Amino acid sequence: MGEPRSGGALSDLKIVDLTQMLAGPFATMMLADHGAEVIKIESIEGELARHAQPCRPEDIEHVFPGYFVSVNRNKRSVALNLKSDASCEIVRKLAANADVVVENFRSGVMDRLGLSFDVLREDNPKLVYASIRGFGDTVGGSSPLQDWPAFDVVAQAMGGMMGITGPEENMPTKVGPGVGDTIPAMHCAFGILAAVHHARKTGRGQYVDISMLDSVLAVCERIIHQYSIQGYVAGPEGNHHPVGTPFGLFPASDGWIAIGAHKDDFWRRLCKALDVPELADREGFVTTAQRAVNKKAVQDAISEVTKKYSKAELTKRLGAIVPYGPVLNSAEIMEHPHFRARNMIVPIDYPGIDKPIETVGVPVKLSETPGGIHRRAPRHGEHTAEVLRELGMDDGAIRDLAERGAIAMPPADWIQVAETKKASREALQKETAK
Structure with missing residues (x-):
């Protein structure tokens, strides 16, 4: 697995990703898997999933946890201190040349940073701005619970899924995987593509407002029509269909x-x-x-x-x-010929360790422009200097931002920037001496 190949159905899509944990990163992963350029903006400390478990036992520095690796492949990482005006300005510059900005902060955070949709669209009228929040944003309807925090378990509980899952009537049960995050992520990816399609036809971007609760309810749709038509309140159904058998x-x-x-x-x-x-x-x-x-x-x-x-x-x-x-179970899945034949178990490089980590592949199979995993998940801030150079910054400016705590870079980049700055200074001295 080396550098990303050219192509992919979404290779002309540029995304600024300010999301963390699962819902937002899963949405942008889906787009990156099909060629979209995703620039992942992380805090100076690294996004929360970087501090999760598990890591390989050999990874004593806890650099590459599986949680982060799984949903951040095919992305570049830029580490910024968004409490710094200079870093917020970098986000504005990136958004000005992007198709999409995605975030999953609490409501109001981006407004306080001066990075709201209304601000960013001033420089880029075609911008599509997507957010994933537990109870949505005011754009799609102001929920009385809008300021409540939420995680997967809350979305499953309130969105109707737990109410029909479980071994018996009085034992609602959480679904195993984090579908309260991944279902909203899939709706978000769909909404982004619909909005980009519209923007390219009309020149007008728009806000994509995703609520975790709404998304879970949408896939539990039959509980609503059952109640509306029959007055039937669906309950946990055990491991069998409520009507058909076997x-x-x-x-x-x-x-x-x-x-x-x-x-x-x-x-x-x-x-x-x-x-x-x-x-x-x-x-x-x-x-x-x-x-x-x-x-x-x-x-x-x-x-x-x-x-x-x-x-x-x-x-x-x-x-x-x-x-x-x-x-x-997972061990049986890893050995099953179906998943191997369909390229659904894929090895990814593990920095500093010879043995790769295996993760789930790309489920959407396109015949002409197949997606794939072409780049491992990034180290924290691995591409900070690279992306800033693409914005036109020289190494001196980048070094200055790093010294002021506005950005973070891996040690190798610090060395490269320092050496470049030293070489430029020596060249200037020689020219002055002449």
Whole structure:
């Protein structure tokens, strides 16, 4: 894995990314994976995810935590002290030449920094400005909870997801991955592309306002129409479909499997493949409607069969016969031929350590302009000097900003800037001596 290749469907998109943790970085990662140039603005201390676990045991300086690595690939890092007017001016210059600015600060922070949408669009009318907040921004509707902080668990709880997840009626359960962050991230990436499309047609940018709660509710949409039409308040559904059956999780001798055989043709195939064809014609089991009425009995009957076999044995029996899949843990996923064939487990360089770290690949497969992971996640401030030079700053100005605490750079860049400054000074002295 070396420098990023040219191309990618979004290679003409330039993004200034002021986000941290998961929701914002995941959104900009999606765009970077498809070629967008993403300049990640971090604080002098580094964004919060840099201080998370885990790191490789050999990484005694805690430079490259997996949390950060996973969602910040294909980006460049610029470390700025946004309490400094000079650093805020750098952000304004970057935004003036960008297509998109993305942030996930608390409401009002960017206004206080003088970096609000209204300020930045003065220099760049085509700018698309996106924010992800727990309860959104006033642009999309002023929530009475707008100033509340929020994390994934809050979005899952209030957005309806926990209310329909869990083993039984009175036990709502958090979904394992941070979908309260990643679902808003996907909506944000979509909103950005829609707004950029409009800006390039009309010359007018706009604000993309993403609420974590709104995004979670959007993917739980059926709970709203169920209540509106039927007055039905959906609750935790366990590991089976609320109506169709068999549709859910069933035991194996060494774990669990998922089956979706609620349709009549799949039901008959399932019973035949499990060597219990008589189940297909049992009274109350024959049709989709009958099985819906007798869900528990159907589930128990199938479970009694499946628990006799291992996941591997059930895979041989049911794979390609009915909608089926074993419940896989991370170790099994790493070895599964599907994910390797689809390039969904990808090695990334780990600075200072020979053994790469593996992370999830790019799920959106484009035939003409495929995305990919072409650059590891950056070290803190790794590209500060590089980006500032692109803005037209010389090494003397960069060194001055570093000495004033307005920016941060890796030690190697400090050395390079110092040597360049020394060489320029010596050349000037020689010219003066002549």
